[in-house]
Amino acid sequence: MSEHYRHDRERGEVEKREQAQQRTADADTTRQQSGEMLPFAGDSGPEQPVTPKAGGDRNKNGSSYKRFGAFSIAAFFIVMIVYMFSSQSVDTSDAAVKALADRTSTSLLAGAVLLKEDKNIGKQDYTITHKSLNADTKIWVWDYAAEDGDYVQVLVNGAPVGDAFMIKHKPRVLTVPAVGEVQIKGVKDGGGGITYAIRYEVNGTNYFNTAPQGEFNTYTLQKE
Amino acid sequence: MRSWKSVLGTIAAWIYFLAVMTWLLPMLFLVPIMTLSDMGTVMESGFAVPNTGVFLTALFGLFIGLSLMIPAFRKMYDKLPWMFPYVKIMLINTIIVSVALLILNFGYEVQSDSRHMVWTIVMVVQIILCRILMSLYFHRKRAALTGGMANERTLSARS
Numbered sequence: 001m002s003e004h005y006r007h008d009r010e011r012g013e014v015e016k017r018e019q020a021q022q023r024t025a026d027a028d029t030t031r032q033q034s035g036e037m038l039p040f041a042g043d044s045g046p047e048q049p050v051t052p053k054a055g056g057d058r059n060k061n062g063s064s065y066k067r068f069g070a071f072s073i074a075a076f077f078i079v080m081i082v083y084m085f086s087s088q089s090v091d092t093s094d095a096a097v098k099a100l101a102d103r104t105s106t107s108l109l110a111g112a113v114l115l116k117e118d119k120n121i122g123k124q125d126y127t128i129t130h131k132s133l134n135a136d137t138k139i140w141v142w143d144y145a146a147e148d149g150d151y152v153q154v155l156v157n158g159a160p161v162g163d164a165f166m167i168k169h170k171p172r173v174l175t176v177p178a179v180g181e182v183q184i185k186g187v188k189d190g191g192g193g194i195t196y197a198i199r200y201e202v203n204g205t206n207y208f209n210t211a212p213q214g215e216f217n218t219y220t221l222q223k224e
Numbered sequence: 225m226r227s228w229k230s231v232l233g234t235i236a237a238w239i240y241f242l243a244v245m246t247w248l249l250p251m252l253f254l255v256p257i258m259t260l261s262d263m264g265t266v267m268e269s270g271f272a273v274p275n276t277g278v279f280l281t282a283l284f285g286l287f288i289g290l291s292l293m294i295p296a297f298r299k300m301y302d303k304l305p306w307m308f309p310y311v312k313i314m315l316i317n318t319i320i321v322s323v324a325l326l327i328l329n330f331g332y333e334v335q336s337d338s339r340h341m342v343w344t345i346v347m348v349v350q351i352i353l354c355r356i357l358m359s360l361y362f363h364r365k366r367a368a369l370t371g372g373m374a375n376e377r378t379l380s381a382r383s
Contacts, residue, residue, distance in 0.1 A: 062298055068312055069292025072285040075319065079282035149272055151335065164335040166272055187335070188271050 088113050088169040105206045110140035110171045110199040112206065118145045118192025120210050125218040130178070130202035132223070137178045137202045140171035144197040144208055149190030152211060155183040164188075167196050178202055182219040186211030233296035240297050244287050249307070252314035255280050256321040263328055267344065272329040277322040284315055309367035313358075320354040 091112050099105035100114050103121060143150055153164035157180050164187040165172060176182050186194040194213065199206045202221065211217050259277040266273055288311055291297040301308045324347045331343020 062292075062295070065292040065298050065301060065308070068308075069289045071289075072292065072315060073289030075285035075315075076282045076289065079278055079285075083279075149274060151271060153335075162334075163339075166333040168333075 090114065090116050099206065099208060103208045105208075106204055108206055110197075110206065111142050111169060112197070113144055113169055114197075114208065115145035115195070118148060118150075118190075118195045120193035121195070121208065123210050123212060123215070123217055125220075126207060127220045127222065128200055128203055128205070129222055129224055130200075132178050132202040134178055134202075136175050137200065137221075139174050139176055139182065139201065140199040141167060141174065141184070142169060142171040142197055143167040143195060145195040146190075146192070148192065149188070150194040150196065151187035151190075152194060152196055153185040153187050155185060155216070157181050158183075167194075171199070177221070179221055179223055182221060183216040184209070184211050184219075185216050186213045189213045234299060236296045237299040240291060241300050245291065245300065245307075248284060248287055249310070251280070252284060252311065252318060255284075255318050256314075259318075259321045259325050262325055263347075266325075266328050266332050267340075270332065270335060270340070272332040273325075275322065275325050275329055277318070277325055281315075281318050281322045284318065288315055312367050313362070316358055320351060320358070323354075324351050 088111070091108070091114055095105065095107045096112065096114050099108055099112070100121075103124065105112075139154070141152065141154065147168050150167050151164050152167055154161045154174055154176070156176050161174055161176060164185075184196065184198065188194075189212075194211045195208075196211060197206050197208045198219070200219070200221075207219070209217050255277055262273050262275070262277070291300060327343060327347040327350055331340055331346070
């Protein structure tokens, strides 16, 4: 007994067909006994002239093809839509060009993407003087170039604040002391240098920087 | 007129097969293997890797979808009865493996052992669950019986 036959049998289709064939055979026997002629040879046997599109067609008019085709195209559109909504376009405004030249900006928002591909613009340390009376402040860290799998770690006064993480276009928010030394350690370069931007809440400034793998950028926060 | 249409359709099917399906069919087999290798790299290095498998899967979906939705291209599947089950099973398999790598990459976005462990378990559960669902689906709707010369084969199996 073949696999196909066994499968059909489970679905009860073969039984139905056998019952129908039995009924036809019974009718033929009655006809023969009464001397009637069969309509044509082979009518009563299992070898009926069944066309491929007739008996038990599970792919009528290519419906299986169409269903799976629609599923495949839907998969394509879902990926494209998710990609379109998750990807961020490169900011080419004058403010963005100026920010790239100055490596700092107060006009751009956290999460601004300035480059399509990573470009090493050199590492730089900064001293940030502010008037904030708060003990803590927020920082935003993100990749301002290609999301290519760069990893950084934030350290405050030499101690890590959480685990190393992958920088993406979407900024990661961390809380650090308003006075002290904040360091960004380059953990892994996904290619083209570890390009990241950091925004400090205390002075509302974005810093666009590069952290070589295994090295630090230091931001010294001090009150006026 | 009808025969001309048929000839043009056959030519179009041949062109599509040679231009697209000749690279797509082996890629459907290779991409899941490459994705599994990427998973090994992620777990070994501790860092996420770019997931190109998702975009390849989307591309496969588009080309397979077109080949199945355009009647002229569908002739390929009638002439090569093995192709529909192969494409169906391998595309679903590629989707499962690509989603698994997405999950693993998400887990490895942060360098934390506990997070790595949790998301690795989630990934393994996702693969097992999806493979079980896939098996159940193909048990109920056998891929070999739903395309190509299925009807002829079904009839010959019955006789």
